[in-house]
Amino acid sequence: MKDDARKALVKAGRELLSAMSLTELSVRKIVGHAGVNLGLYHYYFKNKETYAQAVMNDLVEDYTRNEAEIAIGAKTPLEKLKTVMITETKFIRDHWVFLYPLLYDVARGNRAVKKILLTNFYKRSPTIMAEIRRCKARGMMAGTSEREALELLVGSVVGPCVMYKLLEPLLQGTKERIHIEGILLNREVLSDKSIRQRVDRTLALLLEEQKKSKAKR
Numbered sequence: 001m002k003d004d005a006r007k008a009l010v011k012a013g014r015e016l017l018s019a020m021s022l023t024e025l026s027v028r029k030i031v032g033h034a035g036v037n038l039g040l041y042h043y044y045f046k047n048k049e050t051y052a053q054a055v056m057n058d059l060v061e062d063y064t065r066n067e068a069e070i071a072i073g074a075k076t077p078l079e080k081l082k083t084v085m086i087t088e089t090k091f092i093r094d095h096w097v098f099l100y101p102l103l104y105d106v107a108r109g110n111r112a113v114k115k116i117l118l119t120n121f122y123k124r125s126p127t128i129m130a131e132i133r134r135c136k137a138r139g140m141m142a143g144t145s146e147r148e149a150l151e152l153l154v155g156s157v158v159g160p161c162v163m164y165k166l167l168e169p170l171l172q173g174t175k176e177r178i179h180i181e182g183i184l185l186n187r188e189v190l191s192d193k194s195i196r197q198r199v200d201r202t203l204a205l206l207l208e209e210q211k212k213s214k215a216k217r
């Protein structure tokens with residue numbers, strides 16, 4: 001029964017934190033939404049930051065499990081890297097309503113929330129880096145350092161999703177598109193198709209750098 005109560009509390013957090021920041025979220029709102037008594041909340045969680053970490057872990061575990069299942073079919077390091085990049089980008093897109101309030105708390109100087117986000121970032125970024133290293137061990141991406149490959153992949157694939165989601169409130173009531181220095185941003189950048197295309201283009205660019213590097217030798 002107690003484990004069921006913990007699951008209900010975490011589930012409540014996933015639902016409530018999609019509509020408000022952690023600063024705005026009260027313990028009474030959490031237990032009321034979960035239908036759990038206050039004592040069980042304090043039994044499981046030392047404070048609100050510990051609670052938020054549990055909710056974040058639950059989200060990440062769901063996506064990590066899904067990522068592992070999808071990656072089973074990947075036969076090469078390059079295919080695995082592609083799978084990881086697509087999955088990580090979809091995670092940010094699909095859980096933006098949860099992540100954005102946390103980013104808002106960080107912007108207001110909440111160090112505890114900053115620690116939560118950084119902890120999960122440091123858990124996930126090694127997954128991408130590990131696949132980049134496997135590719136390089138097979139002789140791929142020879143013309144690019146590991147750090148450069150990571151920056152290019154994250155900036156080119158994840159960047160447009162984050163940019164659009166940040167600007168999305170400005171697009172309400174418009175045709176949902178905006179030009180930035182001649183670059184057209186619209187909701188299409190969030191689609192599965194667009195994410196896959198950006199991954200393919202970025203990996204192709206990294207492999208092209210490999211060819212250039214070999215040609216110079």
